[in-house]
Structure formats: C-alpha cells, structure tokens
Amino acid sequence: MAASGSGGSRADNGYGSQQPRRRKGPGALATAYLVIYNVVMTAGWLVIAVGLVRAYLAKGSYHSLYYSIEKPLKFFQTGALLESHKYLLIAKYLSGIVPSSVVLTAFQVMSRVFLTWAVTHSVKEVQTEDSVLLFVVAWTITEIIRYSFYTFSLLNHLPYLIKWARYTLFIVLYPMGVSGELLTIYAALPFVRQSGLYSINLPNKYNFSFDYYTFLILVMISYIPIFPQLYFHMLHQRRKVLSHTEEHKKSE
Amino acid sequence: VEPNATIREIRLMFHKLYPRWYPARQSIKLDPKGKSLRDEEILQHLPVGTTATLYFKDLGPQIGWTTVFLIEYTGPLFIYFLFYFRMPFVYGLDERFTSSPHPVVNLACICHSFHYIKRLIETVFVHRFSHGTMPLRNIVKNCLYYWGFAAWLAYYINHPLYTPPSYGKKQINFAVIMFLLCEAGNFSIHVALSDLRRNGSKIRKIPYPTKNPFTWLFFFVSCPNYTYEVGTWISFTIMTQCVPVGLFTLLCFIQMTIWAKDKHCTYLREFKDYPSLRMPIIPFLL
Secondary structure, three states: OOOOOOOOOOOOOOOOOOOOOOOOOOOHHHHHHHHHHHHHHHHHHHHHHHHHHHHHHHHOOOOOOHHHHHHHHHHHHHHHHHHHHHHHHHHHHHHOOOOHHHHHHHHHHHHHHHHHHHHHHOOHHHHHOHHHHHHHHHHHHHHHHHHHHHHHHHOOOOOHHHHHHHHHOHHHHHHHHHHHHHHHHHHHHHHHHHHOOOOEOOOOOOOOOEOHHHHHHHHHHHHHHHHHHHHHHHHHHHHHHHHHHHHHHHHO | OOOOOEHHHHHHHHHHHOOOOOHHHEEEEOOOOOOOOOOOOEHHHOOOOOOOOOEEEEOOOEEEHHHHHHHHHHHHHHHHHHHHOOOHHHHOHHHOOOOOOOHHHHHHHHHHHHHHHHHHHHHHHOOOOOOOEEEOHHHHHHHHHHHHHHHHHHHHHOOOOOOOOOOHHHHHHHHHHHHHHHHHHHHHHHHHHHHOOHHHOOOOOOOOOOOOHHHHHHHOEOOHHHHHHHHHHHHHHHHHOOHHHHHHHHHHHHHHHHHHHHHHHHHHHHOOOOOOOOEOOOOOOO
C-alpha cells in the first residue's frame, strides 16, 4: 500500500504502548458465568459419551454410532466455536495481545467445527465410517477433561488427577483424533468429486471458481505443519505444568 | 560519551564496536520493555542521571522501505502480464498466447499496470519515509500477499471463460471514470503529504487541504490516500465484476482502515488542535 511514513509493519515494538495494560482477573459475575459455561460444556460432552456407550450396548457393534450422538455433537461443538470466538476478542482487547494458546485453541475449535459441519454433516456417505467414531471418541474424552479442568480451575480447587489427565492423555488422544479426522476427509473425497459439492465452475457472472475437492486436499496437507506444532506445544506445556506442581509439592 | 550526544551518534559508535549490528538494526531503549529511542534524541534531555544505562535489542536483518516497495510492486506488475499474455503454463497449451475477445480485459490490464507503475514512481520520487527500514522477514510476508493476490485475480480476469460485466459499457465506463478520479486523488494526497516534509525534516505536521480539489477530502478524513486507494480498488471490482478482486478490495479496506485508525489516533495524541470533523478513513462514518 502506498503509505508515506508509518503504516505497514513497524520495525520496532508496535502494540499497545499507549494505554497502560490493565491485567485484571475476571470479576465475580464473570467467574460465575464462566463456571456455568464450563459445567454445561462438561455435561454436554458427558451426554455425548453416555449416548455413545448406550448406543454401543444397544447395537452390539460400533458401526453407525454417529447417528446416536449427531445432534448433541453439533450443538456443543458449534457452541464452543461461538464462545471461543468471544474469548479471543476479549483477550485481544483487554491485553492487546493474544496469547498463543488462545490462538491454538481457536484453531482447534475451527478445525473441529469444520469436520463436524463441512465434512461429516455435508457428506452423508462418510457418516457410517469408523474414522468418524475415532475422532468423536477422542474429542469426547478430551473435551470432558478439558472443560472440567476449566471448571475446577475457576473454583480454585483443581484435583491433581484432572490436571494430570489433561496434560497426559492428549499424548494418545491427539494423534487418535487427528487420524480419525484425516481418514474421514480422505473418505469424503470421492463423494465430493462426484457430486461437485460446494464447488463452482467457470464461466459464471462473478468470474469465480472454487473446487472443494482441492480445498479438502489442501486442508489435509495443512495438518502436516500444524499438528506437530500443536502437539509439541502441549508437550512443552506438560513439562512446565507437571514439573511445577512437583516442585510445589516438594516445598510444602 | 558527551552529554549532548544524539542517539544516532551512539548507534554509530555501537556499530563500530560491533560491525555486525548496523545502526538500523539497533533498538536502543531506556527500559527493556519500553519503546525504542529515536535518532534525534539527545542524551542529556533524556530522564537519566550522570550515568545512563541503555538497553540494546537486535531487530534482525533490516531492509529499506524503498527497496521493499519496489520489490512488492514490481511483482504484481509482471505477474499480471504472465496471465494477460496467456503464458502456456497458465491456461494450458491450447490457449497459449491467445487474446481475449473482450475489450474490458485489455482495459483491466491497462488499469492494473497503471496502478502499479504509479506506485513505483511514487516510491522513487514522492514518498518520504519516517522509518528507514523494516525487518527482513516482513518482505516475504508482504510479497506473498501482493504477488499471490495479483496472480489470483489476474487468473480470473484473463481466463478464456471470463464473463464481462452484466451492465456492459455503462458499468465499464463508470468504473473507468471512478478509477481515474481515485488515482488522481491518491496521487494528489501523496504529493501533499510529501510536501509537508520538504528538506528531509522529520517533524510531523497536520496535513491540510490545498488548492487541489482532490485534497479537499482532508476536511473530512485523516488519511484520504487510503480512502482513494479503496475507491480505486472498488472501481476495479466494478470494472471486472470479479469476486477475487472484490475479496482483495475487502482485505485492502480492512487493512487500510486499521492503518488509518492508528494514524488518526497518533494525530489526535500529538496535536491538541487537530480538526475534530475528521474521521480516519470514511467521512463521517469510520
């Protein structure tokens, strides 16, 4: 852009040096709201978990379990999107910067909503795939632990078990979820190609084209740089959080 | 060091000691978390005692703004030509070197090229930058953005299956006139801003409208150059009736609004008598 002077990226530190950074924790009302929100989310994912178990016991096999939990899954996953979007904005405006973990979490929520709506819901043929079950189970366990972690943290009464679970189980659950997601997208590809889902071709009045098939392939490729980053970030967090607790315990 | 030494001199001395860190790369501050000190600051005017502690931060390899702009703007210019002349690898061998039956496609090429040539000329002859340099990695990011979008929109405009605008000649003529007016406006503003800093002075002044009617937008807006720029791209969108161009325009608008608001806030902070009617980028609205 033509800009005589500033504008564009600054060479030195740019952000928020005008206002004093007011770093206050959430007040009582905000805390109450957050607690209720996290309790609701925990309950929601428990509902999904219970639904899965019940359907499995009823059917005797693990195929087609998606249908039994389809609605609550969509509801709670999408609800998470709206909420985390709000958190992102709040974090940005209050502190002027967005901590990396918020960005990463936002990324995760976006990718999950994408999987839920743009892949699993949209391509009916993949709903019976086992890979769907794979990521649903991974998400369910992760989310139950994560939201109860938040709930207990807000109440300043965090059992070590929950903290341990949150920072340890991901080691298995994360790759599990990612595999399920990738396999599902891969399974959806031929159906997208066949039906031309969400794709638009030339010529048209608006001179635009979009190939959903190629887009999905690009999404799959994007997992390659992104997944390791998230994974190692969590591993790093694990080392920090769990060793810190040990020191704390030793000093008591 | 003498008490009346400027930060600039300190930077030069530092550079002699550490040849790797040339002055533009040094960020010198009074406080590790504070803002970088400017070149013109004089040591004895700063809040320090008889000995001053200065903190150094390496800003990484730097590149001059002029260089950056030249690279950023030459890219789109030539990338567009690749698509306009339909290089074989773009639309397939069957369509190589053919030309479009639609006159608007030629017009779009002329306008797009005119826009970037104008920017290049301004970079060399008109703009006066307050910061000399920016970090090197920015250039990768910026080029990806400009060049990428240029390729994307050029692909659709010059495509064999391109559809001309729905309202035909009326739409195109309107767009061309709007384009020319906005380009003229943008240029006038750049000249006016550059005139504020004649003789290489770095003092900031409030820009005011001059005799040139295009600069009268200064009555209503702090950054009319951005306003005109958005206008240019809107007119290009109308001219080509192409969604990618529209998306590019939208992104430009968002980015420039952010810059305009920043600039506006800076002006308000620095000048107590800043005209209150002015909005950052859109008169009365934004």
